[in-house]
Amino acid sequence: MDSVEKGAATTVSNPRGRPSRGRPPKLQRNSRGGPGRSVEKPPHLAALILARGGSKGIPLKNIKHLAGVPLIGWVLRAALDSGVFQSVWVSTDHDEIENVAKQFGAQVHRRSSEVSKDSSTSLDAIVEFLSYHNEVDIVGNIQATSPCLHPTDLQKVAEMIREEGYDSVFSVVRRHQFRWSEIQKGVREVTEPLNLNPAKRPRRQDWDGELYENGSFYFAKRHLIDMGYLQGGKMAYYEMRAEHSVDIDVDIDWPIAEQRVLR
Numbered sequence: 434m435d436s437v438e439k440g441a442a443t444t445v446s447n448p449r450g451r452p453s454r455g456r457p458p459k460l461q462r463n464s465r466g467g468p469g470r471s472v473e474k475p476p477h478l479a480a481l482i483l484a485r486g487g488s489k490g491i492p493l494k495n496i497k498h499l500a501g502v503p504l505i506g507w508v509l510r511a512a513l514d515s516g517v518f519q520s521v522w523v524s525t526d527h528d529e530i531e532n533v534a535k536q537f538g539a540q541v542h543r544r545s546s547e548v549s550k551d552s553s554t555s556l557d558a559i560v561e562f563l564s565y566h567n568e569v570d571i572v573g574n575i576q577a578t579s580p581c582l583h584p585t586d587l588q589k590v591a592e593m594i595r596e597e598g599y600d601s602v603f604s605v606v607r608r609h610q611f612r613w614s615e616i617q618k619g620v621r622e623v624t625e626p627l628n629l630n631p632a633k634r635p636r637r638q639d640w641d642g643e644l645y646e647n648g649s650f651y652f653a654k655r656h657l658i659d660m661g662y663l664q665g666g667k668m669a670y671y672e673m674r675a676e677h678s679v680d681i682d683v684d685i686d687w688p689i690a691e692q693r694v695l696r
């Protein structure tokens with residue numbers, strides 16, 4: 434059940450339409466050529482994995498071996514195997530991560546210390562990357578912490594952006610979890626159900642559940658990123674299977690991720 438669902442939103446104007454200088458991707462479909470017709474270059478879609486050296490929690494997490502492969506290697510393989518990217522990049526401030534990225538066939542953007550702080554956001558690092566790479570029209574920010582990503586997921590997302598006209602697409606997972614309001618420490622407060630009626634608790638099969646970002650990827654066109662958004666414009670989500678939605682955050686996630694990638 435590899436379901437893909439999309440939610441459309443408002444369209445953002447002013448796409449840039451800048452010329453692209455990249456190599457054509459292996460799997461891209463060319464625009465229709467023919468006598469008297471000029472063949473337009475497809476927009477340049479770049480995969481970008483952000484992997485700074487000073488990751489919190491697990492030291493040098495991005496190149497720690499997961500089932501025998503450095504963590505960034507799993508998503509780099511998926512990105513390269515998908516064949517939909519004109520370029521595949523790792524943005525890093527660390528020599529060892531740079532070496533591993535190159536061994537896996539990625540290009541490396543040496544990011545500045547300005548966007549490599551604990552307080553730096555993904556958007557900061559993506560904006561910096563784009564400022565050095567005028568040729569890139571669309572960024573697919575793939576997070577190394579979700580190593581179960583499949584090339585087919587990336588192919589479907591590339592199609593949504595290139596052929597269905599979405600400005601941004603991000604990955605989600607469906608969960609059936611009942612949520613309750615938090616009671617602050619020291620505050621006498623009664624909790625409230627946030628997404629259920631306790632008098633009529635739905636069974637899983639009678640409830641569609643809710644969509645959560647699973648942190649696997651965020652694709653966005655340059656004009657959106659220029660405006661400070663990774664999600665916006667004509668926007669859609671891409672639903673991933675629960676078993677592929679691993680998000681390594683803390684140490685205890687590591688063995689779970691290891692089992693999942695080997696399945």
Ligand SMILES: CC(=O)N[C@H]1[C@H]([C@H](O)[C@H](O)CO)O[C@](O)(C(=O)O)C[C@@H]1O
Pocket residue numbers: 554555556574576646647648649651663680
């Ligand atoms: C694109 C983006 O914002 N990525 C951010 C992710 C996602 O918010 C999370 O993976 C969603 O599940 O969270 C972090 O890893 C985190 O909080 O440590 C920071 C990172 O910059």
